[in-house]
Amino acid sequence: MWAWLRRRRSAPEIPEALWRRTLERYPFLADRPAGEIARLRGLAAEFLAGKEFHGAGGLAITDEIALAIAAQAVLPVLHLGLAWYDDFVGIVVHPDEVVARRSQVDESGVVHDWDEVLAGEAMEGGPVMLNWHDVAHAGTSAEIGFNVVIHEFVHKIDLRDGAADGCPPLPSRAARKRWLELMEREYQRFREQVIVAERFGGEAPWLDPYGATAIDEFFAVACEAYFVNRERFGREFAELTALFDGFYLPKP
Incomplete structure (x- = not known):
């Protein structure tokens, strides 16, 4: 077994059988040109060499778990490079969703406490938290555009400029102005769809309604779907697909 609790100096050799099982488990990884799959494998190995995995809640990190996360995490930076993830080392993996205690002081000085159920979390300059249940089922949840690994690592990309x-x-x-104008327009359109569905019984949107809570969450939710179910995402969000292509894909 690979040593996940220490930094490696060289990329581990990914066994062929383990790599094939990973591709079979996550068809959205396998359904790519051979050149991209080869690059994905190499980048995943580099990712494993530079990150530390820690199991929580009694979960033991196995090769299967670590590679599954690595292969999905590097998908957004396949053509951008791993330098986009150089602000952190630790990845904490829970068996399932976790409940976090939140506290906030409002403008009147009143303290509000509540519990929030988290599938994952990305902290600026800090570790990424994931849950293995959702990671393990990412192959089937791609149908609804859901992927917790990509969601949290897109947050890391978003946070590179501190905002x-x-x-x-x-x-x-x-470029930033054009990006934000389109994102804001699509976010408001999506938010309206969620409101109509939840309050007035309208048709539920395809994307996770959590994307309607804030524009940064909409960005992460949209990118999940873009990477794991591009065909459906392209039909639902043609302009965002073109926007993301311009950022994530290689420049001509």
Whole structure:
């Protein structure tokens, strides 16, 4: 078994049988050109060499768990490079969703406490938290565009400039302005769909309604679907598909 609780100096050799099982379990990884799959495998190995996995709640990190997370985590940066993830090392994996105690002081000074159920969490400059149940079922949940690994690692991309605003670091102010204008328009459209569905019995949107809570969550939810079910996402969000292509895919 690979040593997950320490930094490795070289990328581990991914056994062929383990890699094939991973591709079979997650068809959205396997359904790519051979060149991309080879690059995905190499990048996943580099990811494993630079990150530390920690099991929580009695979960033991196995090769299967670590590779499943690594292969999905590197998908957004397949053509961007692992430097986008160089602000953290630790990845904490729980068996299932966890309940976090939250506290916030409002403008009147009143303290509000509540419990929040988390499938995962990405902290600026800190570790990423995931749950193995959702990771393990990512092959089937791709049908509804859900993927907790991609969601949390897209948050990491979003946070590279220090702001959780639904926009990754871009090369110019003009590019950022165009990005935010489109994201805001699509976010408001999606938010309206969720409100109509929840309050008035309208048709439920395809994407996870959690994306309607904030624009950065909409960005992460949209990217989940973009990477695991591009065909459906392209039909639902043609403009966002073109926007994401311009960022995530190789430049001509």
